[in-house]
Amino acid sequence: MKRISLFIISILTISASAQTTVKQDAGIKQMVDEVSSKNIEAIVRKLVSFKTRHTLSDTVSKTEGVGAARNWIKAEYERYAAASNGRMKVEFDAFIQPQGNRVDKPTPMKNVLAILKGTDTTDKRIYIISGHYDSRVTDVMNIKDFAPGAVDDASGTAVSMELARVMAKRSFPATIIFMAVVGEEQGLYGSTNVAKRAKAEGWQIDAMLNNDIVGNTYGMETGLKDNRSVRVFSEGVPAVENEKQAATRNSVGGENDSPARELARYTKEIAERYVEQLDVKLIYRRDRYLRGGDHTPFSQQGYTAIRITEMNEDFNRQHQDIRKENGVDYGDLPDFADYDYIQKVARMNLTVLANLSLAPSEPQNVGILTSGLTNKTQLKWDAPKGKAPAGYYVLMRETISPFWEKKFYVTGTSANIGYSKDNYLFAVQAVDADGHESLPVFPKPVR
Ligand SMILES: [Zn+2]
Numbered sequence: 489m490k491r492i493s494l495f496i497i498s499i500l501t502i503s504a505s506a507q508t509t510v511k512q513d514a515g516i517k518q519m520v521d522e523v524s525s526k527n528i529e530a531i532v533r534k535l536v537s538f539k540t541r542h543t544l545s546d547t548v549s550k551t552e553g554v555g556a557a558r559n560w561i562k563a564e565y566e567r568y569a570a571a572s573n574g575r576m577k578v579e580f581d582a583f584i585q586p587q588g589n590r591v592d593k594p595t596p597m598k599n600v601l602a603i604l605k606g607t608d609t610t611d612k613r614i615y616i617i618s619g620h621y622d623s624r625v626t627d628v629m630n631i632k633d634f635a636p637g638a639v640d641d642a643s644g645t646a647v648s649m650e651l652a653r654v655m656a657k658r659s660f661p662a663t664i665i666f667m668a669v670v671g672e673e674q675g676l677y678g679s680t681n682v683a684k685r686a687k688a689e690g691w692q693i694d695a696m697l698n699n700d701i702v703g704n705t706y707g708m709e710t711g712l713k714d715n716r717s718v719r720v721f722s723e724g725v726p727a728v729e730n731e732k733q734a735a736t737r738n739s740v741g742g743e744n745d746s747p748a749r750e751l752a753r754y755t756k757e758i759a760e761r762y763v764e765q766l767d768v769k770l771i772y773r774r775d776r777y778l779r780g781g782d783h784t785p786f787s788q789q790g791y792t793a794i795r796i797t798e799m800n801e802d803f804n805r806q807h808q809d810i811r812k813e814n815g816v817d818y819g820d821l822p823d824f825a826d827y828d829y830i831q832k833v834a835r836m837n838l839t840v841l842a843n844l845s846l847a848p849s850e851p852q853n854v855g856i857l858t859s860g861l862t863n864k865t866q867l868k869w870d871a872p873k874g875k876a877p878a879g880y881y882v883l884m885r886e887t888i889s890p891f892w893e894k895k896f897y898v899t900g901t902s903a904n905i906g907y908s909k910d911n912y913l914f915a916v917q918a919v920d921a922d923g924h925e926s927l928p929v930f931p932k933p934v935r
Contacts, residue, residue, distance in 0.1 A: 510761055511923050515658070516842045520762050522654045523838060525831035529822075531646040532638050532703070532830075534560065536822045540635040541623040543671045544595055554670065557621055558598050561645070561668050565602040565652055572656040576604045583681045590628055590674040599678045602652045602666040606845070611874050613662035613849060614686075615841050616696040617651060618679065618782055619644025620672035623820070626809045628673060633809060638822040639798075640806050641672065643703030647834040654838065660845035661875065662694075672700070672782055673807075679782035687789040694927065695751050695844060696793035698783035702833040703825040707800025715829045717767045717799035718836065722752035723774035727787040736932060741887065744772065745913060745930040747792040753891055754927055755794065758843045759836035766832055769799060770890060792927075796833065847924035848877040851901070854916045855934030856909055865909040867931055868902040869916050877918035883928055884912050892928075 535541065538557040547555030562578055569576035581599040585591050600621070606613070623637025624630070636642075645668045652666035671677030679698075686693055705715040725737070726746045737743060749772070756768035775781055775795055783793035802824070810819035817824075849872035857866040867882060879899040883892040884907060892915070896903060905914070915928035 512762060513843075513846070513922055513924065516839060516846075517762060519654050519658065519838055519842060520835045523650055523831055523834045525827040527653065528646045528650050528830045528834060529827040531564075531649050532642040532825060532827070533822050535621065535642040535645060536636040536638050540631065540633065541621055541637060542631045542635055543597060543622045543674050543677070544591065544629070545631040547596075554622065558600055558668075558670065561600045561621060561649065564649060565600060565666070568649075568653040568656045569602060572604065575607070575659075576602055576652070576656045578602045581682055581685070585671060585674075585677050588675065591677070592629065597670050597677060597681070599667060599669045599682055601682070602656075604652070604656060604660070604664045604666070606661050606663040607659045608661035608874065611661045611663075611849075612692040613845070614665060614691050614693045615662060615844055616665045616667060616693055616786075617648050617699065617837055617841060618667040618669055618696065619646070619648045619699045620670065620678065620782055621645045621668045622670045622673055622678075624673040624807055626807060628807075636810070636820050636822060638820050638825050639701055639703040640820055641700045642822075643701065643825060643830050644699035646830060647699045647702060647837055650834050651838050651841065655841070660842070662845035664841055664845055669782055676780065676782055676785055680785040683785040683789045683791065686791070693786065693791045694850075695840070696783055696786045696791055697755075697837055697840065698781055698793060698795045699833065699837065700781045700795060701797050701801065701806070703827070703830045704798050704802050704805060705800070705826040705829050706802050706824075708802045708804055710800065712800045714799045715826055715832075716765050717769050718833055719769050719771050719797050719799055720752045720755050721771045721773060721775050721795040721797065722746070722748040723787060724749060724772055726790075727774075727784070728790040740933060741913075742930060745915065747927070748787065748794055750915060750928045750930060751792050752794050754925070755836070755840050756891070758839045762839045763832055763835045766836060768836065772890075796837070798829070843924050844927065846920070846922070847926045848872050848875050848918040848920050850926045850929050851880060851916050851918050854929040854931045856914065856931045857935070858933045859935050863908045865905045865907060865912070865914060866902070867905070867914060867916060868934070869929070869931075871901060872918050872926065875920070877926075878921040879919055881917050881919055881925065883915045883917065887911065887913055
C-alpha cells in the first residue's frame, strides 16, 4: 500500500461551501483564446452558400450541392494542414451506400477527415471530433430546395474545422482526427462507415466527441434564452457488452460508470476549467428522447463516444422548408445562429481533446481487491503504456452523486482508501507533472 497524499485536490464541487482549485495549462489556454467566432461564422455562412448539402444532391457543380461543399471543406482542411509540418493529412473517406430507406439508389458518399498525427509513434491513441456537413429540409428526400442547415449541422462542422485550424500548429503525442461526415440525415451513414472502418483496421479510438446542433440559444415554446449551458449526452449501459460484463456491472452497481459517462464527467471538469461562462449539463442518456446521432455507430463498435448539443432547441429551425407562416419564420438560416455560443462549444471541445492527447494513457487493469470483507477500499492497477505518469488520482463519490467529489493523489500503483466500496464509487486516472489527466477508469473486482 502506497502512502496517500494528505492534500485533497478538489472537494465536493456541488456543496455550497466547496472550493475547487483551478490550474490551467498556459498552452491549452492560448489555444482556447485562438478559437474565433468570426472564423466560425465565416465557415457556417460559406457552408450555407452551397444552397443544399443534401447527401443525395448535385456533385458536379462547383458552387452548389454536396459535392461542392465537401470539396471546399477538404480544401480548407488542407489550408490549415499547411501549418502542421506535414503532420496533418487530409483525405476523403469514400464509400458507396447501397439503396435503403432514405437512399433511392446506390450512392457514392464522402466524409472528410483531417488527421493530425501524434508526435509519439508508439502512442496508438486516437481522439475524434465530428460534425455532419449534410443538410435537409422538411422532406428528407428533397435534394433541390434551399437547405441551409446552419445549426444542423454547419455549426458542428465549423467546430471540427476551427479546431483543426488552431490545433494543426501544435504537437500532441496522440493522434487527433477532425471529421466532417455526410449522410447523417439519411441514416448516420457517414459516421457508420468511419466507425466500421476503424474497428476493421484496429484504430484505438479512446474518445469520440460528436457535435450536432450546437449553435442556437433560443428555446422554442419555452422562450428560454441560454448562451451559457450546453448538453453532453452519454450512455450509462454500454451499447456493446457481453454477458459476463453485464453480470459484473450489475453486481458492482456500475450502470452510471460506463466509459462514455466517465468521458462526459471528464468533459465537464476540463471544459469548465478553461471556458468562462460555460455550464456543461450532463444528460445521463445516450441521446435526446428517441433520437440518435453520429456518436451511436461508434458506441456500437465498442468505442467511447458522447454527443454535444445546445441546451434549448428551436424546432422551427431544424429540418424545415424556408418559409413564413402566421408571422413565424421557419428554416435553419445562419442569421439565427449565435456564433459566440458556437465559439464557446468549440473551446470546450478543444480543452478535452488537448488535455486528453497531452495526458498519459489510462492506467491498466484497474481493480478493487475483494479477497476479504472490509470497510475500506483497496485499489490496485498497472502503469499505463507509454509516457510514465507523475502519479494518479483515485476519484471517489457517493453512489447518488452525479460527479466525482474527492481526488486522492498517489504516486504508486495502489491505494487503500478509508471509505467502503459498498457506499462509494471509485475510479483511477493517470496524471502527468503538468496536471493533464487521462480518462478515469472504473475498477473491476479482482481477487
Ligand atoms: Zn444533425
